[in-house]
Amino acid sequence: MSEGNFDLDEALYSLGNTPSTLQGFISGMPDSWLDFKEEVDAWSPRFVLVHLIHNEQTNWIVRTRVILSDVEDKTFPPFSQMPEKEDFPPLGTDSLLDQFASLRSANLTELREYGLKDEDLVREGIHPDLGSVNLGQLLATWVVHDFNHLHQIAKSLSKRYTEAVGPWRPNLAIIDA
Amino acid sequence: MSEGNFDLDEALYSLGNTPSTLQGFISGMPDSWLDFKEEVDAWSPRFVLVHLIHNEQTNWIVRTRVILSDVEDKTFPPFSQMPEKEDFPPLGTDSLLDQFASLRSANLTELREYGLKDEDLVREGIHPDLGSVNLGQLLATWVVHDFNHLHQIAKSLSKRYTEAVGPWRPNLAIIDA
Numbered sequence: 001m002s003e004g005n006f007d008l009d010e011a012l013y014s015l016g017n018t019p020s021t022l023q024g025f026i027s028g029m030p031d032s033w034l035d036f037k038e039e040v041d042a043w044s045p046r047f048v049l050v051h052l053i054h055n056e057q058t059n060w061i062v063r064t065r066v067i068l069s070d071v072e073d074k075t076f077p078p079f080s081q082m083p084e085k086e087d088f089p090p091l092g093t094d095s096l097l098d099q100f101a102s103l104r105s106a107n108l109t110e111l112r113e114y115g116l117k118d119e120d121l122v123r124e125g126i127h128p129d130l131g132s133v134n135l136g137q138l139l140a141t142w143v144v145h146d147f148n149h150l151h152q153i154a155k156s157l158s159k160r161y162t163e164a165v166g167p168w169r170p171n172l173a174i175i176d177a
Numbered sequence: 178m179s180e181g182n183f184d185l186d187e188a189l190y191s192l193g194n195t196p197s198t199l200q201g202f203i204s205g206m207p208d209s210w211l212d213f214k215e216e217v218d219a220w221s222p223r224f225v226l227v228h229l230i231h232n233e234q235t236n237w238i239v240r241t242r243v244i245l246s247d248v249e250d251k252t253f254p255p256f257s258q259m260p261e262k263e264d265f266p267p268l269g270t271d272s273l274l275d276q277f278a279s280l281r282s283a284n285l286t287e288l289r290e291y292g293l294k295d296e297d298l299v300r301e302g303i304h305p306d307l308g309s310v311n312l313g314q315l316l317a318t319w320v321v322h323d324f325n326h327l328h329q330i331a332k333s334l335s336k337r338y339t340e341a342v343g344p345w346r347p348n349l350a351i352i353d354a
Contacts (some may be wrong), residue, residue, distance in 0.1 A: 007339050008208055014206070014210075017201055017202060018201075020201030021198055024199075024201045025198040029191070031192075097243070130344040133344055137341065141343075141348075144335045154202065154325075154331070157191075163182055163315045164183040165312035165318045166311070167310055173325060
C-alpha cells in the first residue's frame with residue numbers, strides 16, 4: 001500500500017520502532033544530560049519526550065479520526081506544541097518512556113484496525129495553517145516528526161561536548177548543525 | 178571523573194547505550210530504507226553501520242592504546258573511514274547490529290579495566306591531521322561520533338519522505354538539514 005513514495009507498512013513499522021529507539025537512547029541517562037538545553041529556549045531531551053507524548057494524545061490520531069470521519073467540517077481541532085503546565089505528565093524518565101510507548105502502541109493498533117486502503121490515503125482534512133492535507137501526508141509527517149526529534153535529541157546532547165572534543169570539532173557536523 | 182565538561186562515567190554510559198538505540202532504530206527495517214541514499218555519494222544506514230563497526234575495530238580503542246602506551250612515537254596508525262571491500266562484514270542487518278554490539282561491549286570493558294583517572298585524560302597522542310589531541314578529547318569525540326551517525330541515519334531516512342509530507346515540509350527541519 002503506497003501513495004507516491006509513502007508506504008503504509010513501512011510507516012507503521014517505523015512508528016512502531018520509535019519507543020524502543022528512545023528507550024535505548026535515553027533510559028538511564030543522567031539528569032544532567034536529560035535536562036540539558038543548548039540555549040535558553042531550546043528543548044531538553046526530557047521536554048522532547050513530553051512533546052512526543054502530547055502529540056500521541058492530541059495530534060496524529062485525532063487528526064486521522066477527523067479525516068476518516070463523516071463530519072462536514074474537516075478542520076483539525078486546535079493543537080499546541082506542549083501541554084499546559086498542569087497537564088504535564090510525571091517527569092521521571094522511565095514513566096515518560098512507558099507512557100509514550102503505551103500511547104504509541106494504542107494509536108498504531110487503532111490505525112491498523114482501520115484497514116486503510118490506497119484511496120483512504122488521499123482523503124483530506126483542513127489544517128488550520130496549512131490548508132488541505134491528506135491522510136498519507138499526515139502519516140508521513142508523523143514518521144518524519146519522530147526522526148526530527150531523535151535528531152534534535154542527538155544534536156542537543158552533542159552540544160554538551162562542544163569544547164570537550166577539542167580539535168575534532170570541525171569533523172563533527174552535528175555540533176554546529 | 179571529569180575534564181572540563183567531559184565526564185567519563187557519563188561517556189561510558191552513553192557509549193554503552195548506542196547498540197540498543199541502533200537495535201531499536203533499524204532492526205527489522207525494510208531493505209528499501211536500509212539501503213536508501215539521498216544522493217549518490219551519501220551513506221545508506223547500512224553503510225553507517227559498517228563504518229561504526231570499522232571504527233570499533235581500528236579507531237577509538239586503538240588510539241586509546243597508543244595514548245596509554247609507553248612507546249616514544251605517539252602518532253596514531255593510519256585509519257580509513259571504511260574497510261577495504263574485501264574486509265566488509267556480512268551485510269545482514271542483524272549480524273551488523275550484533276557485531277557492533279559485541280565490539281562495543283569489549284571496547285568498553287577494556288576502557289573500564291584501565292581504571293582511568295583525571296590525569297590520564299590529559300595524556301596525549303598525535304593525530305596525523307589534527308596534531309596533539311588528548312585522551313579526554315578522543316573519548317568525547319567517540320561519544321559525539323555516535324550521535325553524529327544517529328542523526329545522519331535519521332536525516333537520511335527523513336529524506337525518503339520529502340515529497341510524501343506535502344505541505345508539512347517547512348515544519349520538518351530535518352528534511353532540509
